[in-house]
Amino acid sequence: MIISERGVHSLIFEVVRSFDAGFYECIASNCAGKSKFTLQLHVLAQECKRPPYFIEKPAAIRAFEGETIKMECLVPAKPRPEILLKKNNEMLNYNNDKIRLLQDTSDKISIFIHNVRKPDDGWYTISAINEAGIASCHVRLEVASLVKTQMSNTKQIKVTPNVGSFSVFGRKGLNMQEVSSLETYQHQPPYPGLLESEEL
Template structure:
């Protein structure tokens, strides 16, 4: 597959948690049970809060919102993994991958915002209990959730729109069970400097700032609780805040774990030559391009040899080229008889080495065989279609030879090969 954007890149491949076929049924059963427990448990929490009027308080409103977001996020990622395991496929479409990234960023950002508002709610309830009902009005609670939603949507659209401009290499494998932005950027062949700047900038703003707010809130909460003389009241306050602290720890701990794994994990694959070198017959004086596409992870180093001798980079008339898409080229211009021989391309990385060989023959132009004249064909023949496009077979021969061969008739003649 050539590098391309939406018009050329049609799908990616999710490698999942394991490529062992024997583990796939176990993973399917495990994640299906976890998904059902997550969805059903959060649905029960949401329905209980909605049905009981005594639970219509800011704390439980944020809790029900968090449960809903948890359902949405797991539904964005887990079902596709289960379907792929069931149908023995690893593919996900280009559109599906970007859509999954977009919704995952929306729900992760929204969950992050809700956790911050919950921390603020506990801070007001414990540090300013007399003003709690005045500050935490239902309208403010809804506005805080709506603000978190809008910020997360803008963040997701920004990253997704920037990913649309990327072109991708021949290696389209994502070492995860869902499409993640960090892994997607590693597959890009185009410049991702702007994307990386946005990732670090937005992660700093929407990650570090909310986390700092949560830490500040609980610092004030702990300071206020320590001033309470009653041990029973201290225990009650800590028990109320403990569940939220556990959720915050799981959320940020999982986020940091995924980030570290995405930066440290590197799939190593031996180089693979997608199209081997072809034998070439080139007239002397013409340029020659010996090229073939090669993929590998990490990107391999390339070496060219002629007749089993390494070609130096400083060799006259010879230049070596490669790009980020995996296409490697040896350019010889102009070609001489001395360039005839066997050419070998070797690609090597940490995972292995591979090579291929092709024959290059350089011949003098006067050795070219001139086909014998054939009967005249109609004006709508194949030669007519070629000459109408500016392709002239007579330009390959000298004027003297052309006169000797074709002077037998004033009309156009053609060979069987044309």
């Protein structure tokens, strides 16, 4: 209770609590009589605010072009935070055909990027904001291009001639020099270091 120089009486609650709510009666009296009045005090409970913070952060992601990737994180906060998404410090719009964001009541946030392409490669920043504060995390996305290889339908077959199965004739009859060179070739294995089996 404070009384000013002008005679004003003040009842002050420095820190009001919920149990301070109720009816109060003020009575002033002297030898000439008394006067009183009653008032009701309402105390509204203040919402407990908690800034967002990341319990779980998404890991680095590697994907091929055309795939759908998912970034997951767990961000508790009160009140529920607003989510911002950036790529290389540029703001991105989500909940479209390319990027979808899901936020459930368990504080889990899932970000889907459909049909990723090489330009989607880069650093992504996920930020959670509410009245109590802000928290951010970063995740790297690497997108690799698919290399298409065409297999040829034709196969190249190497045939090693068996010199002993035919003779070499020239226009003038048997060419002994060619036979000599063929005999030398016959005693050499078709592949260096490869021994032929007698059973074959």
